[in-house]
Amino acid sequence: MREPRVELKVLYGYLDIATLRLPFIRNRHIDSIAYDVNKEANYHRSEDDIAFDSTVKIEANSSLTIKLRS
Numbered sequence: 001m002r003e004p005r006v007e008l009k010v011l012y013g014y015l016d017i018a019t020l021r022l023p024f025i026r027n028r029h030i031d032s033i034a035y036d037v038n039k040e041a042n043y044h045r046s047e048d049d050i051a052f053d054s055t056v057k058i059e060a061n062s063s064l065t066i067k068l069r070s
Contacts, residue, residue: 006066008058015058023048029069036062
């Protein structure tokens with residue numbers, strides 16, 4: 001069985017992310033957040049928000065993947 005995860009894929013250009021609001025992860029434990037060929041993202045979390053220690057830049061044809069504990 002696949003582990004639960006959230007994936008944000010960038011198809012064109014790039015995306016700079018400093019904070020994400022994801023209400024559906026409120027009561028879920030995050031195992032890891034990785035982007036751009038498995039670089040680990042450092043973050044802080046409060047309720048629905050994930051605030052990254054520094055802006056995460058996701059290039060075209062890359063993605064940000066949040067792995068949740070099942």
